Amino acid sequence: xxxxxxxxxxxxxxxxxxxxxxxxxxxxxxxxxxxxxxxxxxxxxxxxxxxxxxxxxxxxxxxxxxxxxxxxxxxxxxxxxxxxxxxxxxxxxxxxxxxxxxxxxxxxxxxxxxxxxxxxxxxxxxxxxxxxxxxxxxxxxxxxxxxxxxxxxxxxxxxxxxxxxxxxxxxxxxxxxxxx
Amino acid sequence: xxxxxxxxxxxxxxxxxxxxxxxxxxxxxxxxxxxxxxxxxxxxxxxxxxxxxxxxxxxxxxxxxxxxxxxxxxxxxxxxxxxxxxxxxxxxxxxxxxxxxxxxxxxxxxxxxxxxxxxxxxxxxxxxxxxxxxxxxxxxxxxxxxxxxxxxxxxxxxxxxxxxxxxxxxxxxxxxxxxxxxxxxxxxxxxxxxxxxxxxxxxxxxxxxxxxxxxxxxxxxxxxxxxxxxxxxxxxxxxxxxxxxxxxxxxxxxxxxxxxxxxxxxxxxxxxxxxxxxxxxxxxxxxxxxxxxxxxxxxxxxxxxxxxxxxxxxxxxxxxxxxxxxxxxxxxxxxxxxxxxxxxxxxxxxxxxxxxxxxxxxxxxxxxxxxxxxxxxxxxxxxxxxxxxxxxxxxxxxxxxxxxxxxxxxxxxxxxxxxxxxxxxxxxxxxxxxxxxxxxxxxxxxxxxxx
Numbered sequence: 184x185x186x187x188x189x190x191x192x193x194x195x196x197x198x199x200x201x202x203x204x205x206x207x208x209x210x211x212x213x214x215x216x217x218x219x220x221x222x223x224x225x226x227x228x229x230x231x232x233x234x235x236x237x238x239x240x241x242x243x244x245x246x247x248x249x250x251x252x253x254x255x256x257x258x259x260x261x262x263x264x265x266x267x268x269x270x271x272x273x274x275x276x277x278x279x280x281x282x283x284x285x286x287x288x289x290x291x292x293x294x295x296x297x298x299x300x301x302x303x304x305x306x307x308x309x310x311x312x313x314x315x316x317x318x319x320x321x322x323x324x325x326x327x328x329x330x331x332x333x334x335x336x337x338x339x340x341x342x343x344x345x346x347x348x349x350x351x352x353x354x355x356x357x358x359x360x361x362x363x
Numbered sequence: 364x365x366x367x368x369x370x371x372x373x374x375x376x377x378x379x380x381x382x383x384x385x386x387x388x389x390x391x392x393x394x395x396x397x398x399x400x401x402x403x404x405x406x407x408x409x410x411x412x413x414x415x416x417x418x419x420x421x422x423x424x425x426x427x428x429x430x431x432x433x434x435x436x437x438x439x440x441x442x443x444x445x446x447x448x449x450x451x452x453x454x455x456x457x458x459x460x461x462x463x464x465x466x467x468x469x470x471x472x473x474x475x476x477x478x479x480x481x482x483x484x485x486x487x488x489x490x491x492x493x494x495x496x497x498x499x500x501x502x503x504x505x506x507x508x509x510x511x512x513x514x515x516x517x518x519x520x521x522x523x524x525x526x527x528x529x530x531x532x533x534x535x536x537x538x539x540x541x542x543x544x545x546x547x548x549x550x551x552x553x554x555x556x557x558x559x560x561x562x563x564x565x566x567x568x569x570x571x572x573x574x575x576x577x578x579x580x581x582x583x584x585x586x587x588x589x590x591x592x593x594x595x596x597x598x599x600x601x602x603x604x605x606x607x608x609x610x611x612x613x614x615x616x617x618x619x620x621x622x623x624x625x626x627x628x629x630x631x632x633x634x635x636x637x638x639x640x641x642x643x644x645x646x647x648x649x650x651x652x653x654x655x656x657x658x659x660x661x662x663x664x665x666x667x668x669x670x671x672x673x674x675x676x677x678x679x680x681x682x683x684x685x686x687x688x689x690x691x692x693x694x695x696x697x698x699x700x701x702x703x704x705x706x707x708x709x710x711x712x713x714x715x716x717x718x719x720x721x722x723x724x725x726x727x728x729x730x731x732x733x734x735x736x737x738x739x740x741x742x743x744x745x746x747x748x749x750x751x752x753x754x755x756x757x758x759x760x761x762x763x764x765x766x767x768x769x770x771x772x773x774x775x776x777x778x779x780x781x782x783x784x785x786x787x788x789x790x791x792x793x794x795x796x797x798x799x800x801x802x803x804x805x806x807x808x809x810x811x812x813x814x
Contacts, residue, residue, distance in 0.1 A: 236726070238549050238551065238725075240456070240549065241454075241455060241456040242455050242456060242457060242458050243455045243458055243460075246455065246458045246459070247458075247459055248458075248459070249413075249414050249416075249417060249459045250413045250414055250417075251410075251411050251412060251413060251414075251417055251457065251459075252408075252410040252411055252413075252545050252546055252547055252548070253411050253419070253457050253546075253548065253549055254547075254548055254549065255548070255549065256548035256549040256550075256551070256701075256716070256720070257717075257720055258551065258720060258724055258725045258726050259720070259726055260717055260720060260721075261721075264587045264634075265587070265634075265721060268583050268584075268586065268587060268634075268728075269583075269728060271582075271583045271586075272579045272580055272582070272583045272728055273579070275578070275579040275582045275583065276579075277578035277579040277582060278578075278579035278580075278732070279576070279578075279579075279732070279735070280731065280732060280734070280735050318735075352456070352552060353552045353553065353554050353696060354551075354552065354553045354554070354725045355553075355554045356553070357555055357556070357731065357734025357735065357738065358726070358730065358731020358732070358734055359553075359725050359726035359731065360726060360728060360731040
C-alpha cells in the first residue's frame with residue numbers, strides 16, 4: 184500500500200456511504216478513547232501511522248527565519264510503537280494523576296471526507312473539543328482541528344496519519360497526556 | 364525593610380521551609396525585586412539569534428523582554444514596552460527585523476533599541492528628543508560560551524563571577540567541542556498552577572520522586588528497541604532508587620549539580636540510544652583531551668542536572684534546557700528546549716529532539732506527572748492551618764563524599780542536598796541589601812578528604 188503524504192486540498196467529496204462510515208469510525212474512535220479502551224483504539228490504527236501535533240508558531244506573517252536554530256517543533260511526533268508505549272503507561276495502574284479516574288469527553292464535529300489520488304485513502308478533516316474533568320474542579324477543554332488520512336482496508340478503516348492542530352502557544356494545563 | 368523574617372521562613376539547620384513561601388503574595392512581590400531584578404537570568408542562546416536583526420522574546424521575572432542582535436552584531440535586551448505609553452512593541456515570539464513598531468501610535472525602534480521614527484514627529488512635537496526615548500535596556504547582558512544572560516542590576520557580580528565554579532560543570536555541555544552547544548527548535552511552553560520554586564528544585568535535585576511519582580512512565584520508557592529491563596538510572600521495581608555507589612549531588616553555591624557519574628546513563632531513558640551512545644563514545648577521547656578525565660569520562664554522557672540559580676536547568680542526557688518563569692505566586696510557565704553539541708550528526712539530533720518531546724515536552728510522559736503535587740503544595744496553603752506547616756528536606760544532611768571537582772559533594776542522586784542549597788540561596792537573595800550581596804560571602808572551602 185502506498186502511503187503518500189500528499190494530502191489533497193479540499194477535493195472531491197467521498198460518496199455518502201464512505202462519508203457515513205468515516206463519521207462512524209471517528210465517533211467509535213472517540214468513544215474507545217473516552218472509555219480508556221486503548222487496545223481497541225490501537226487496533227484502529229495503521230502500524231505505519233504518523234501521529235503529529237506541531238507547536239503553533241507565533242511569528243509575524245512575513246517572518247523570514249534566516250539562520251536561527253528555532254524551527255518547527257512537534258508536541259507529538261509519534262510512531263505506532265510510541266503510541267503503544269503511551270497507552271501502556273496509562274494501563275500500568277501507576278499513573279497517579281488518573282486515580283481517581285480522569286474523565287474525557289471527545290466531541291468530533293465538522294467532519295469532511297475527501298477523495299485522494301488513491302482510491303482507498305481518504306483525506307478527512309474534523310474539529311474536536313476534548314473536555315477533561317478530574318478532581319474537584321479541574322475542568323479543562325481543548326479545542327482544535329485534525330487532518331487525518333484513513334485507509335480503507337479489507338479489514339475496515341485504519342488511521343494512517345493524523346496531524347492535530349491545537350491553537351494554543353502556551354498550554355495552560357497540568358499535562359497533555361491524552362490522545363487527540 | 365521586609366516585614367518577613369527570612370531567617371525564620373527557611374531554617375537551614377533543620378532543613379525546614381515555611382509553606383507560606385509558596386503562597387504569600389507579598390513574598391512573591393519581594394522575590395520579583397530581590398531575585399528576578401538582581402540575579403543573572405538566562406535569556407537565550409547565540410544559536411537562536413545568529414545574525415543581525417534576529418530577535419526572540421522571553422521573560423525576566425514577569426517582565427516581557429526582547430533579546431535582539433543589533434545591526435552592529437551586539438546582543439542587547441530591552442523591556443518590551445514603548446517609551447510613549449507602554450504598549451508592547453513586539454508581539455512575535457521570534458524572528459528577524461530591522462525595527463520594532465508599536466501597534467498603538469506607530470513609534471518605531473531600530474534593532475539596537477533607539478527610537479528611530481515617530482509618525483508626524485515634526486508637525487506635532489516641539490519637545491520630543493528621540494535620543495532619550497529608546498527602549499529601556501536590561502542593565503547588563505553578558506555571554507558565557509554562547510549562553511546569553513541578563514540582569515537588571517547595575518552593580519553586583521559580572522556573569523563569570525556569578526557562575527563561578529559552576530562553569531567547570533557547564534563546560535561539559537557548552538565546551539565539549541570548539542563549536543559548542545546549540546538549542547534546537549521552538550521551546551515547549553506550558554503554564555502550571557504552582558509556585559515557580561517547586562519545579563526548579565524538583566528538576567535540579569529531586570532524585571527521590573522519580574521512581575514513585577513517575578512510576579507509570581518509568582515502567583515504559585526505554586522499552587522499545589533495547590528491551591530494557593526493569594531498571595533505569597539504578598531505579599527499578601526492586602530498587603527504591605537509593606544508590607550511593609557512585610552518584611552524587613554537589614553544592615556550588617548558589618548553583619547545584621546532580622550526576623550519575625557513570626558516563627552513559629543520560630541515555631538510559633531513550634528507546635533507541637544506540638546512535639547517541641555511539642556518537643558519545645566517538646567524541647569522548649577528544650573531550651577527555653579538552654576537559655580532562657573527570658569531566659570527559661565521569662560527567663560527559665551521565666545524567667547530569669545543572670541548576671543555575673534562580674530558574675535555569677540544563678539537563679545533560681535528557682539533553683534539555685528549561686527555564687521557569689514566575690506568573691504570580693500561584694503559577695509558572697516552563698519553557699523547555701532541546702540541546703545538543705553543534706557537531707552532533709543530524710540523525711542523533713533528531714533522536715534527541717523527539718526524546719525531549721516524548722519525555723518532557725508539553726505532552727511528555729514524565730512532564731505531566733508533576734502537576735498535581737506542585738499545585739497542591741502551592742495552593743493548599745490557602746488554608747490558614749496548612750499555611751503554618753513546614754516542608755522538610757533533611758535527606759542525606761551531613762553526608763559528604765570525596766569528589767575531585769569543585770563544590771561540596773554528597774553521595775547518591777536520591778538526596779536533598781541540591782534542594783536545600785536552593786532554599787539557602789533563596790534566603791540569601793531575599794535577605795540581600797543589594798546585588799552585591801547575592802553570592803555567598805566567602806568561597807566554600809572543600810572539606811578535608813575524609814569529611
